[in-house]
Amino acid sequence: MNQNLGKYLIIGGLILIVVGSLVYFLCDKLNWLGKLPGDIRYENGNTKIYFPVATMILLSLLLNLVLYLIKRFF
Incomplete structure (x- = not known):
């Protein structure tokens, strides 16, 4: 296995x-x-549908920034 x-x-x-x-x-x-x-x-009544589009875009940007910083410094 690779040590990395x-x-x-x-x-x-x-x-x-x-x-x-x-x-x-x-x-x-x-x-x-x-x-x-x-x-x-x-x-609507008993039906609830939720699509967190903006939240997922924000989390994706933050995760990409963290991964970029890790890749750059390690």
């Missing part, structure tokens, strides 16, 4: 721990996440 794979797994695990901790401790401050203008929400 182990390094990437450790870095990925640390990133997951940091993001999980932020979400756990800041959940009351992140209530805007999922309610961005551009998220599609449809409610």
Whole structure:
């Protein structure tokens, strides 16, 4: 096995721990996440459909930035 794979797994695990901790401790401050203008929400009686388009674009941009920085410095 390649030693770089182990390094990437450790870095990925640390990133997951940091993001999980932020979400756990800041959940009351992140209530805007999922309610961005551009998220599609449809409610009719018992039917609820939710497409978080803007939220997924924002998370995708942030994840790409993090991966770019990791790739550049490691």
